[in-house]
Amino acid sequence: MNIINKVLLTLVLLLGMNMNLLAGGDPSEIVIKTRADSHAPISIMGDHTHKEGQVMFSYRYMTMGMDGYQSGSSSSNYTKARTKPLGGNYMTVPEEMTMNMHMIGAMYAPSDDITLMIMGSYLDSEMKVKKHSNKKKKTLESSGNGDTKVSILKNLAHNDNAKLHASLGLSLPTGSISKKDIMFGSKEETLGYNMQLGSGTYDALPGFTYVYSEDNYSYGTQISSVLRIGKNSKDYALGNIYKSNIWFAIPFNDKQTSFSIASQFKFQGKIKGSHKDIKTIMSFAQDRDSSGSKRIDISIGANHIFPNKIRASVEYTMPTYNDVNSVQLDSENALMFGLGFAY
Ligand SMILES: [Cu+2]
Numbered sequence: 533m534n535i536i537n538k539v540l541l542t543l544v545l546l547l548g549m550n551m552n553l554l555a556g557g558d559p560s561e562i563v564i565k566t567r568a569d570s571h572a573p574i575s576i577m578g579d580h581t582h583k584e585g586q587v588m589f590s591y592r593y594m595t596m597g598m599d600g601y602q603s604g605s606s607s608s609n610y611t612k613a614r615t616k617p618l619g620g621n622y623m624t625v626p627e628e629m630t631m632n633m634h635m636i637g638a639m640y641a642p643s644d645d646i647t648l649m650i651m652g653s654y655l656d657s658e659m660k661v662k663k664h665s666n667k668k669k670k671t672l673e674s675s676g677n678g679d680t681k682v683s684i685l686k687n688l689a690h691n692d693n694a695k696l697h698a699s700l701g702l703s704l705p706t707g708s709i710s711k712k713d714i715m716f717g718s719k720e721e722t723l724g725y726n727m728q729l730g731s732g733t734y735d736a737l738p739g740f741t742y743v744y745s746e747d748n749y750s751y752g753t754q755i756s757s758v759l760r761i762g763k764n765s766k767d768y769a770l771g772n773i774y775k776s777n778i779w780f781a782i783p784f785n786d787k788q789t790s791f792s793i794a795s796q797f798k799f800q801g802k803i804k805g806s807h808k809d810i811k812t813i814m815s816f817a818q819d820r821d822s823s824g825s826k827r828i829d830i831s832i833g834a835n836h837i838f839p840n841k842i843r844a845s846v847e848y849t850m851p852t853y854n855d856v857n858s859v860q861l862d863s864e865n866a867l868m869f870g871l872g873f874a875y
Pocket residue numbers: 580581582588639874
């Protein structure tokens with residue numbers, strides 16, 4: 533099933549669930565309704581805080597693919613993907629990659645001003661590679677727990693329409709950075725950087741989020757970073773990430789449904805050091821030179837709150853600009869789906 537079919541299927545399922553629940557809802561019940569767009573599009577983390585005593589659980593699923601080649605800001609080809617930046621050729625060439633990620637999160641507000649957040653993840657990745665000499669193909673796999681993030685969110689200012697909060701988090705290196713698979717030899721070898729499940733480092737996660745809402749629309753912006761602290765046990769550190777997000781949302785259906793359009797700018801630096809278990813660099817996937825990028829994505833999304841207060845969200849992300857170091861696999865569209873419940 534391609535990604536567009538997945539989006540359509542999800543939307544149809546959401547609509548179906550909505551109709552069922554509306555039919556069964558009790559109109560005499562008095563409920564204080566939160567707006568669907570009181571949360572940002574689902575791919576944006578730490579976008580909202582909670583009222584004192586409130587607890588929220590959430591689940592997110594993301595699937596993304598990479599296919600074809602990118603070099604600098606233009607598309608590239610197999611020949612370039614096989615060429616090392618300083619001359620010579622790699623023995624193997626990655627052809628495509630898919631990554632599926634499950635995220636489980638919990639939030640709790642000990643006061644109106646402070647919200648605590650924890651998020652764990654599970655990743656499942658696949659990369660197809662081709663050995664140039666005999667054209668043999670192999671699918672490399674890695675799966676397991678990713679890094680765990682703990683954050684504190686603090687409200688800085690708010691009035692009837694606008695709200696500003698800061699967040700400070702720490703990413704704990706619970707994801708493996710020693711994932712291996714059999715490539716073309718007889719024994720397992722260390723997989724490339726993108727196939728590892730975590731950063732291996734403790735990462736500081738600072739950010740600021742501003743949201744403004746009027747009766748019939750809302751918009752928000754978030755700036756955030758991932759700052760690696762030192763190097764990991766394999767003698768490298770992934771590049772720091774600097775992101776800025778903006779989104780605009782329109783609520784309807786008694787504000788229980790919203791549609792959004794969003795854009796993200798993301799800069800990620802190059803890997804520092806190199807994985808000490810990678811003795812021979814087989815392809816650009818294991819080469820630190822092929823890391824780091826500047827990219828702009830555009831996404832469309834929907835949030836919906838069911839009468840039973842379960843919040844469902846979907847977001848479809850399209851890369852629109854990508855400028856990568858050396859040569860890398862080209863990003864395809866991504867899909868994220870989320871469920872949340874607060875009480
Ligand atoms: Cu929440």
